[in-house]
Amino acid sequence: MRIGELAERTGVSVRALRYYEEQKLLRSDRSPSGQRHYGQDAVERVLRIQQLYSAGLSSKTVLTLMPCLESGEVRPEVLDLLESERARIDRQLQDLLSTRDQLDTAIATSRASMAGVPCPRLKAQEPRDRGRTAPV
Amino acid sequence: MRIGELAERTGVSVRALRYYEEQKLLRSDRSPSGQRHYGQDAVERVLRIQQLYSAGLSSKTVLTLMPCLESGEVRPEVLDLLESERARIDRQLQDLLSTRDQLDTAIATSRASMAGVPCPRLKAQEPRDRGRTAPV
DNA sequence: CTTGCCCCTGACGTCAACGTCAGGTTCTAG
DNA sequence: CTAGAACCTGACGTTGACGTCAGGGGCAAG
Structure with missing residues (x-):
């Protein structure tokens, strides 16, 4: 074609x-x-x-x-790349899942409020460790 | 701060x-x-x-x-945005999960071959390897 | 033949999330 | 008081995955 x-x-x-x-x-x-x-x-x-x-x-x-x-x-010299990409994907999966949950909560709240039900309170997510330096 | x-x-x-x-x-x-x-x-x-x-x-x-x-x-005019982002995230999650599986398979295959089958180009670590310039 | 559609190769434009540099000000440690 | 770290505001540079435009060729139908 x-x-x-x-x-x-x-x-x-x-x-x-x-x-x-x-x-x-x-x-x-x-x-x-x-x-x-x-x-x-x-x-x-x-x-x-x-x-x-x-x-x-x-x-x-x-x-x-x-x-x-x-x-x-797998040639051994690409194994590092393979594993670092895997790690990055895992981190991104966490961010995506958490974000999706937040969107879902908002959507559900919206539907509920459109149906006349009062809005429940949202709880904040605990931030994940991003490799930042240890607090003094 | x-x-x-x-x-x-x-x-x-x-x-x-x-x-x-x-x-x-x-x-x-x-x-x-x-x-x-x-x-x-x-x-x-x-x-x-x-x-x-x-x-x-x-x-x-x-x-x-x-x-x-x-x-x-949720103001009603952002609900569409909310839902389209949610849909996009779902698609991306599928791609990430599938890619992760492929990487895992490759990594597992690599480990198996390193354990069982002799790898043709595996160099032994040289103890005095100080001149290793990090490639950018 | 020529019309119209698909194809080709450059080559420049775009957009987001910053990086980086210039040139100047402010804060802090000694 | 002074050096140097940290901060400020522009403003231009970078990168990747394409979009888009210019200028031109190939080919089946009518």
């Missing part, structure tokens, strides 16, 4: 697909006139790239890690 | 704190000479701002939603 169809089937823009190729995250066969052509598996690969981006990985990190995630072969 | 102490206690930069004030996310009392002073509650507020940023909310969205999350009073 050509780039327009791939874009449509993945929901990402044509520009983004060309950007992925520029970053060496995606390859394409070229017709004699230079047009890009992709196999069916490109759809899955693009969706996977999007997922990794959405998880906060940079294009360079995706480039480094994708072969490992696909093949299962 | 002054801005430097607040920065240290929250782990965010002085520049970031001034930026938050610029975005009206954070207020400060000013001494006659113009220096910013903060109460103890500023620490919690800054950590909360960071958490919302980490959850992918924009500065404008944080500005809009923070009062609701604190007071529990």
Whole structure:
């Protein structure tokens, strides 16, 4: 398929697909006139790239890690990267979950108040340790 | 406390704190000479701002939603924003969880191969390795 | 043939959350 | 009193993942 169809089937823009190729995250066969052509598996690969981006990985990190995630072969020099990204994801998960809870509480409160029920009091979340220096 | 102490206690930069004030996310009392002073509650507020940023909310969205999350009073015109952010967070949670699973699989595979299968390029640690320049 | 759609390669624009520098003021320790 | 740390206000720089525009080519239909 050509780039327009791939874009449509993945929901990402044509520009983004060309950007992925520029970053060496995606390859394409070229017709004699230079047009890009992709196999069916490109759809899955693009969706996977999007997922990794959405998880906060940079294009360079995706480039480094994708072969490992696909093949299962982890070269020892990328293990640190693998683990630091995992740790970052864990921290971000906590922030997302906590934020989601706060949004849910607000939404529930809103619905309740729209139904005429009085607003309950919200409790503040205890802030998580962010590696700050110990208080004196 | 002054801005430097607040920065240290929250782990965010002085520049970031001034930026938050610029975005009206954070207020400060000013001494006659113009220096910013903060109460103890500023620490919690800054950590909360960071958490919302980490959850992918924009500065404008944080500005809009923070009062609701604190007071529990949701003006009906922000309910849409509240719900769309919640939906976005849910999607991002899926991506993060899936990515974390993939990383975990790769890490586990790596550990297994290091324990069982001899890795071709594993160098032994050299005890006198002092000239190790940290790559940037 | 030509119309219209899709495609190509640069290359500059964008946006957010700061980093960084310049040039000047204020606070504090000795 | 003085050095230096900490603070102030601009204002320009950075980065990543694209958006967008300019200028031009390829190809099936009518």
